[in-house]
Amino acid sequence: MNTLNAVLLLALLGGLFGLALSYAAKVYEVPVDQREERISEILPGANCGGCGFAGCGGCAAAIVSGRAPVSSCVPGGNATAVKVAEIMGVEAEIQELKVAFVRCAGGSTGQKYDYDGVKDCLAATLVGSAKGFQLCEQGCLGYGSCVEACKFNAIHIIDGVARVDSDACTGCGQCAAACPKKLIDLIPYGVAVSIPCSGCDKGAATKKLCGSGCIGCALCEKSCGHGAVRVIDNHAVIDYTKCVSCGVCAEKCPRSLITLDARFIK
Amino acid sequence: MKLHIPGVRIKHTLPDVAPVPSLTLPLPEKLYMPLSMHIGAPAAPCVSVGEQVYKGQKIGEARGAISAAVHAPVSGTVLAIEQWPSARGGECETVIIENDGLETLSPDLCPHPECENDADALVALVRECGIVGMGGATFPTAAKIDSARGKMDTVILNGAECEPGLASDYAAMLERSDALLHGIRLLLMACGAKSAILAIEENKGEAISLLSGKLPADGSVKLQTLPSLYPQGGEKQLIYNTTGREIRSGGLPADVGCAVFNVETAIAVAEAVESGMPLIERYCTLSGSAFAQPKVVRVRIGTPVRHISEAAGGYETAPKKIILGGPMMGMSVYRTDMGVNKGSNGILAMAESGSESERQTSCIRCGRCVENCPMGLMPNYLNLFTRKNAAEKLQEYHVFDCLECGVCAYGCPARLPLVQQMKLGKARLRAWQNAEKARKEAQK
Secondary structure (H helix, E strand, O other): OHHHHHHHHHHHHHHHHHHHHHHHHHHOOOOOOHHHHHHHHHOOOOOOOOOOOOHHHHHHHHHHOOOOOOOOOOOOHHHHHHHHHHHHOOOOOOOOOEEEEEOOOOOEOOEOOOOOOOOOHHHHHHOOOOOOOEOOOOOOOOOOHHHHHOOOOOEEEEOOEEEEOOOOOOOOOHHHHHOOOOOEEEEEOOOOEEOOOOOOOOHHHHHHHEOOOOOOOOHHHHHOOOOOEEEEOOEEEEOOOOOOOOOHHHHHOOOOOOEEOHHHOO | OOOOOOOEOOOOOOOOOOOOOOEEOOOOOEEEEEOOOOOOEOOEEOOOOOOEEOEOOEEEEOOOOOEOOEEOOOOEEEEEEEEEEOOOOOEEEEEEEEEOOOOOEOOOOOOOHHHHOOHHHHHHHHHHOOOEOOOOOOOEHHHHHHHHOOOOOEEEEEEOOOOOOOOHHHHHHHHOHHHHHHHHHHHHHHHOOOEEEEEEEOOOHHHHHHHHOOOOOOOOEEEEEEOOOEOOOOHHHHHHHHHOOOOOOOOOHHHHOEEEEEHHHHHHHHHHHHHOOOOOEEEEEEEOOOEOOOEEEEEEOOOEHHHHHHHOOOEOOOOOEEEEOOOOOOEEEOOOOOEOOOOOOEEEEEOOOOOOHHHOOOOOOOOHHHHHOOOOOOHHHHHHHHHOOOHHHHHHOOHHHOOOOOHHHHHOOOOOOHHHHHHHHHHHHHHHHHHHHHHHHHHO
């Protein structure tokens, strides 16, 4: 008899609490936009901050509330944008895939002074010269502030210079923001040629300062049949809206500076 | 009386400097006048290349309220106006003057007796003469007086010598004691304050005995002897140690009714009234193991560092490191062809670089940096947050209150580069704040 009472009492209490809980859930329900949750699931979840919002959750909330476009997630690329657009019921703009590119090949022949402070690029520009300790004032300092900023393990310091693994890079731009020398650009993915130099010194001076830098001879500019290469501020710059990835400029470069990615030659 | 804000007694690795007699150096052929040698907007050049200038003639006009005029320290010709390395780091617009050796005075210079009792006229004169705080921080003096007029009761004169091993303030107090007392009277009048405290560290005995005999009879100026602790010359530390008043984080001395002026600033104010001479000269201590003998020199602003060390007798051994300013807060420079500025209170040349980076180990959480910090900060955590780029935490732990005095790094048994981490932390927090602001605006 006692056992039966206890079981009944517990069943009764359980039923009452269940009813109370289900009632509370209805009355105090916090409306959640289902779309926000679904978008959060689609986003990569790296919380890289490339969109400018606090993590992927912040980005999803911004997209749903209309503060950000459906293509906000740079690492997610077009595939993510299309899925997000579907949830939001709009058309996604197809964006060109971009990757980071470091405009320095290293090779500075020396340093202006001995720097032995904090091993961080920004820290190195806060004392001594604002342009850093390298003889070439534009050159990469090699302490890897960009490496620290990258959430995708796509940039590394190799032989004292930052280099991008363009297949791992998602083009989120965090490295570019972290570089105190503003050496990192976003360029289209899949181009055959790139010029890793941004030195502003004249040719003869560059030869002294750097073993690899652009001397501004303009052979690339003359050889380019599409007007895509121009020498600006004593270094060659490629206009990727005109470049057809033929690779002719790289063959002509007397410093062998212009890098050629054989996979993408057309 | 009351507890002193924490500080450390710095072991003097630098020899004691005899403050007097100070040495007046032969003038250089070329002077480099940076147009940005004060806190605030850089001055706008008001002379052109090739123009003849007189000693004391204005060559740079103050741009806005927080800025200071720049004057020609010698007579001669303007050779160029271009970007040149600056003693404050980086490059800034600089007027390069070729000295003609004639020392022709500008005809505009004249005594200003009308400023003795007219606060507005005095502030205008101080602004016109380009006077800035000469303890090293170089805040425009006219702006300081203006921001605090009528709000304060006490003017504090900083004769504590901002850094150990320097004797520039000491020399100024001994050699220019009459001008100093005149300057104090003028500053009291301009600020509308009732009393002044002349704060001198106890290791400057000659200055204490000389000045205590010269104080005005009405008792408006009190002399206060302070222990030789570092950073005694910091504005907030000095106010606390003399009056017991504390300034809250982000506040100004005027909030507690005080204004702090360096003794050399007061002398410059007196000189402006007595002869109309703008700020073109200052005391500078030469010290460090590369010099045969440490000494105090009078230098014209804009004299290249190289010229000063050569004219003062040259180096005994080739220096490995040259620091502008004092041993604790000075900046090491990599070029000696830049002109000294209004805040250059010392030039240190070290025969050895003295860098400790090879001995760096890990933080052992001894807390010595926390115990010593004169601002009550926690450098151990700030170091961590900087390394982790945790900007919000840096803000929460008040990294901007750090005055980069170097006491934390001085006492650190792990030899961590804490001051540079604070500098980096401030830069990171500033970048984060700008990004936040931009984001908030974009969201609107």
